[in-house]
Amino acid sequence: MVHADKNTDVHVAKGVYVDNIEIPKGVRIFGSDENDVIIRAKSKKKVVVSMKDNTEINKVTIEKGNEGIWVKEDASVSIIKTIVKDNKETGIRIASGSTKKKEAVNITDSVIKDNGRAGIFSQKRRLVLINNEISSNESDGVDIAKGSSAWIEDNKFKDNDGSGLKLTLDGSDIWTKSNSYRDNKHSGIEINAFGAAGRVDINKSRF
DSSP states (O other): OTTOOTTOEEEEOSEEEEOOEEEOTTOEEEESOTTTEEEEOSSTTSOSEEEOTTEEEESOEEESSSSSEEEOTTOOEEEESOEEEOOSSOSEEEOOOOOSGGGOEEEESOEEESOSSOSEEEOSOEEEEESOEEESOSSOSEEEOTTOEEEEESOEEESOSSOSEEEEOTTOEEEEESOEEESOSSOSEEEEOOSSOOEEEEESOBO
């Protein structure tokens, strides 16, 4: 995987792969099924999977690293039908980058659970989160920094030790629709504000 050429699709057979990998720019990784293809950290002190720009991971389980996935600065990536679980700290950590739609981090149809800190933590970024389950993480389900742009739809935030969804108003443009927030220990949605203008739109939520 590490040595794949740009614009390459890598198809991974059923099995458990013990490694810490970096997906090169332009490479897409496809597992046969998210329950059958497991990437388990070789070094538990490191992130399991690092993603560069224009990369994708699809139908894979990522587990037992310091963090599950590290999205690098300004990298536009897609995480689809992927399970990220049992990592010591954050499930998916996203470095800062552009808030333009074409530079988005897309996370869809995935499960992020049982991580030692937040399920997803993002610096200022463009995010699209659709139809994910974010559950039983030891801090917030999703924590998004100020100045971000996000579309968040049809997600389930449940049983997280902090808030289900934690946002900061300042400079942000965030739309949420048809999400459910159940049994999070702090609150379903937490919105912080430090004096700057921003917008958070909440539609059709279930608590």
